[in-house]
Amino acid sequence: MVLCDANVITNTCKFLNLNAPGDIAFLPSGEVILKTKSKEVKGFASVLESIIISQGNASHLVPSNPEELAQLRQWLEICITTVNFADSQSTAIKELNERLAKVNFLVGNRISVADAVLYYTIYPVLARATMHEKEQFCHLSRWFSTVQHLPKLKAGHETIAFSRNPLYSN
């Protein structure tokens, strides 16, 4: 099962108060495609990037300086290449956990649309994870726990419970 699906794209659009600029469709190959009047954009990361960057208003949720924009692109790439097929046992989650050990948010020092995209992408994995597993990737859990409290982000997603106190570690 792939995690980077059309839901992530539509949820992200809602989060940014944007209408998708065209029709989003899935090709039989599993590829996402965005069709506008004049052109087509293929692929999860490219579709999201075209929506976020070209349509992104002056919202503080969209990074504005070049370094942060690069970080945003980097995270879209990580979503599609690493997180896409992850489950709670996979090394992808461990890798993600390590990336989040030293930072609180994906881009810069505040919540941005990058956090939203990863939230929607990874949600199914964390929703199914056991408490034991969530404790094992505590940095990812900490990040998720903070991000999910952004009211606009949740859009119908249940709040996932995390333990504040390590229960299993020795």
Next chain:
Amino acid sequence: MASGTLYTYPDNFRAQKVLIAAQYSGANVKVDPAFVFGETNKKEDFLKKFPLGKVPAFETSDGKFLSESNAIAFYVSNKQLRGSSDLEQAQVQQWLSFADSEILPASCTWVYPAISIMQFNKQSTDRAKEDVKRLLQALNSHLLTRTYLVGERITLADIAVSTSLLNLYQYVLDANFRKPYQNVNRWFTTLVNQPQFKAVVKDFKLCDTAAEFDAKKFAEFQGKSGGAEPKKEGGKKQKKSESEKEPKKQEPKKKQEKEKEPETEPDAADEALALEPKQKDPFADVPAGTFNLDEFKRCYSNEDESVSIPFFWEKLDKENWSIWIGEYKYNDELEKVFMSCNLITGMFQRIEKLKKNAFASVCLFGTDGDSSISGIWVFRGQKLAFELSPDWQTDYESYKWTKLDANSPDTKKLVNEYFSWSGADSKGRKFNQGKIFK
């Protein structure tokens, strides 16, 4: 919404706490530009509003007065910063107290001597370092599962604890020291990079190399702070504009003038600290050398002389420390043994402050009516320490002082006898009693 005027000197971390909180809540807090520390807060109309004359102090637009930085910060905060439930509010209070009663004492004890605005005391600094480690460890475990201290958003708890850590992160927590506290580092970095923090603390740079006590700078600083009050303020302003021009420069030297003020901050302990450096340390100009007197004193108290005397010779820094023999000039007048002993202890009491930089074993030889007093003294510096301060000169003229050559075998023998309370005086009178100055 709260609005009013804040009285403070520039870069006061307690005032920064208030100003950051105001950035978040949007409270209209103006800093009084005319405030001059040491002048404005000593004037009668200021003291009428704020009887203690301490800053930061806050005057609301409708003429109410608040002192104590936590109270002011609470007043200018919004609901999010104060905590949204009863429990969260209590947790915020918990962290405010933690910052004031745990972090600040340890931080000031370590940082102020490190940036040479307070006398260095190795024992206190070492203890403060251990305290800081313990506190950072506690914070580190708390922040492993949390992004912020209370709840999922920034609260006054984060503002207060991070501002109390500013000095530590700026001056002494170098990359190596802070490495084990990754969660605290992550949290701290996130905070100081928030636009609301940046508006107040500007571009914060984490410490590269830990600052260390410099006796010369300390002496310079004391010279300055000993000067007339208005002059001191003038100097401060000048320094401030300098550092504004070069915001990247973080060396303690540049900041020295600015940083001295936290001592004269709202609580009594700090106030006391502020008075301390104004009395010039008589030893300020004497190099400290490598000999750790406290370490030797501990060894001498706890170990047998067979251990402590070799320890003394091994550690003694002969460049910067000197050995003297002091012989009482009026041995003929000595009567009862207990009276002679009182004479020695009386002298020790009158030179109490010299203890930090001297060690002595003073012995009484002989019996009632036929006795002598003499002692071996170890001083920091090559001069007779009594001459450094008029407070120490009551008794020393009653003794004949002779400097001993630290390298000669005779000295070694003499020191060993006095330190181990054995041997006899020049007239063959046997050791009777000894007193240790430590």
